Amino acid sequence: xxxxxxxxxxxxxxxxxxxxxxxxxxxxxxxxxxxxxxxxxxxxxxxxxxxxxxxxxxxxxxxxxxxxxxxxxxxxxxxxxxxxxxxxxxxxxxxxxxxxxxxxxxxxxxxxxxxxxxxxxxxxxxxxxxxxxxxxxxxxxxxxxxxxxxxxxxxxxxxxxxxxxxxxxxxxxxxxxxxxxxxxxxxxxxxxxxxxxxxxxxxxxxxxxxxxxxxxxxxxxxxxxxxxxxxxxxxxxxxxxxxxxxxxx
Amino acid sequence: xxxxxxxxxxxxxxxxxxxxxxxxxxxxxxxxxxxxxxxxxxxxxxxxxxxxxxxxxxxxxxxxxxxxxxxxxxxxxxxxxxxxxxxxxxxxxxxxxxxxxxxxxxxxxxxxxxxxxxxxxxxxxxxxxx
Numbered sequence: 001x002x003x004x005x006x007x008x009x010x011x012x013x014x015x016x017x018x019x020x021x022x023x024x025x026x027x028x029x030x031x032x033x034x035x036x037x038x039x040x041x042x043x044x045x046x047x048x049x050x051x052x053x054x055x056x057x058x059x060x061x062x063x064x065x066x067x068x069x070x071x072x073x074x075x076x077x078x079x080x081x082x083x084x085x086x087x088x089x090x091x092x093x094x095x096x097x098x099x100x101x102x103x104x105x106x107x108x109x110x111x112x113x114x115x116x117x118x119x120x121x122x123x124x125x126x127x128x129x130x131x132x133x134x135x136x137x138x139x140x141x142x143x144x145x146x147x148x149x150x151x152x153x154x155x156x157x158x159x160x161x162x163x164x165x166x167x168x169x170x171x172x173x174x175x176x177x178x179x180x181x182x183x184x185x186x187x188x189x190x191x192x193x194x195x196x197x198x199x200x201x202x203x204x205x206x207x208x209x210x211x212x213x214x215x216x217x218x219x220x221x222x223x224x225x226x227x228x229x230x231x232x233x234x235x236x237x238x239x240x241x242x243x244x245x246x247x248x249x
Numbered sequence: 250x251x252x253x254x255x256x257x258x259x260x261x262x263x264x265x266x267x268x269x270x271x272x273x274x275x276x277x278x279x280x281x282x283x284x285x286x287x288x289x290x291x292x293x294x295x296x297x298x299x300x301x302x303x304x305x306x307x308x309x310x311x312x313x314x315x316x317x318x319x320x321x322x323x324x325x326x327x328x329x330x331x332x333x334x335x336x337x338x339x340x341x342x343x344x345x346x347x348x349x350x351x352x353x354x355x356x357x358x359x360x361x362x363x364x365x366x367x368x369x370x371x372x373x374x375x376x377x378x379x
Contacts, residue, residue, distance in 0.1 A: 025256055035255045085260030107256050172259065174268070221335050223264030223345060236264075237342035240335065 015045045020095060021103040022053055024065070027114050035114065039103060046096035050083055050106065054090060054118075067118035074230060077166030081118050082107040087168040087228035109171035111180065125167050128183045132191035132209060137202030147199045157196040160189045160238050162231040169225035169235050175218050182218045183210065185225035185235045192238045195245060207242070207249045216243045267349050271328050274321040281318050312371035316364050323359060327352035 019041055027035040040061055042053045051069055058065045070076040072091045079090040084098055084105055098104050112120040138147075163186065170176050170184035191210055195203045210216045216239055225235040259265070292299040331348045335341035341348075 037255075082257070082259070085257045105257055110256070110259065172261070174259075174261075174265065220268050221264065221332060221342075221345070222261060222268040223342075224259070224261045226342070227262050227264070234342060236335075236345075240342055241339075243336065 015047055017043050017045055018095075018100060020044050020053065020100045022057065023103040023105045024057075024117070025105075025107040026065075026117050027108075028064070029116060044095050044100075046094070046100070048095050049091055050088075050093045050095070050098075050104070051079055051090040053095070053104075054106070066116045075164060077164035080109055080166035080168040080171070080230075082109055087172040087224075089166060089168065089230040092230050109167055111171045111173070111177040112167070120171075122167060124180060125170055125184065125186065126165075128170075128187040129165065129190050132183065132187050132206055133202060134190040134194060136194065136197070136200055137205070138199065139201055149198055153198040156198075157193050159233050160193040160196075162233050163189050163193070164231060165190075166230060168228040168230055169233075172224040172228040174222055174224065175220055179214070179218065181214045183215055185219075185239065188216055188219075188239050188242055189233060189235055192242050195242060203245070204249060207246050210242055211246045216246060219243070263346055263349050267328055267331075270324060271332075274325040274328075277318070277321045278325055281321075307374065309371055309375060312367065316367050319363055319367070320356075320360055323356055324352075327356060 020043075022040045022042060023037050024040065025035050026032075026038045040057045042056050042061075044053050044056070051072055054065065054067055055069075058067075067081070067090070068078040069091065070078040072079075074089055074092045077089075080087060081090055082088075082105075083090065083093050087109055090106075095104075106118065108114045108118045108120050112122065112125060115121050165186060167186060169189070170186045173182070173185055176182050176184045188210060191206045194200045195206050219236070219239045221236055221240075223236050225239075226233070226237070229235055288299070288302050291302055328349075331345070331352055334348060335345050
């Protein structure tokens, strides 16, 4: 008992600040012809996020460092970037989960045009999403009551409703890097969310769109998207479900 | 907008590297088939030309390449089955990493006796044995 009490009253050791090197791939379209690496030293706590470090660099060392962030809590999907070679949200990546003894590399997501530092042009990504018609399609008169859906029917597409459109999946896909015309994992996730919605009547049209040359068949099941998704969506599984729906349609 | 590809290699996990290996082994097998069709077609030119060409294959370097070919075909075939299961088995995506580890184990288990047998024959041939 006494041991347990002692353990309970012993305060947790205070987290120690450490100096961490951040190696950031910079690009200024007004001055540079090609991106280049720049290193920054930052004093951070292990419990800090990469976003905190970037904010410190921008605030205290170099105000020209450019990156997107909005909510800072893994919901808005603004700060997807490549941290130590993998697509992550800067606001969900803690320093303690990275090897802080080595420089932490931070790059823009791959496959979309780099505009400045960690900011890319998201338009091709959003365009692909728009093309799969990510909205409820129904026919007939407006219903006079709710569109009823059972728990089981809702469960079918529950996973793909979690998408925050951060582009971590699409820009982790080797097929998308070499073929920017490919719809990409996110657009297929967006389509999956409606294709398998029992209230929706546009599945046939969406499946036809995704049966095109740049549709679901471009997926090579590398699972990079599933691994990169900050929302834990089983993206490759969703793409495979759409593939099978195309075959069965 | 920057176009130059500076930056690190994407650190994908086993799924990505299994795909890279699938591509490489696929290209290797394709080039083998190309050469194989060409040298077999030589028999239409003349049986002597065919025999002369096949005779040049009888050396240890080609022997090692043959072992490599078996390895490439075996990986491509086993991983092909894994990809079919990912495509058509609803639990395929969930067990993709387990399936990859399984095929690597099968690959190693089959390659050890294959390599030993093929190397033994190659050495016997060089030393003028049976």
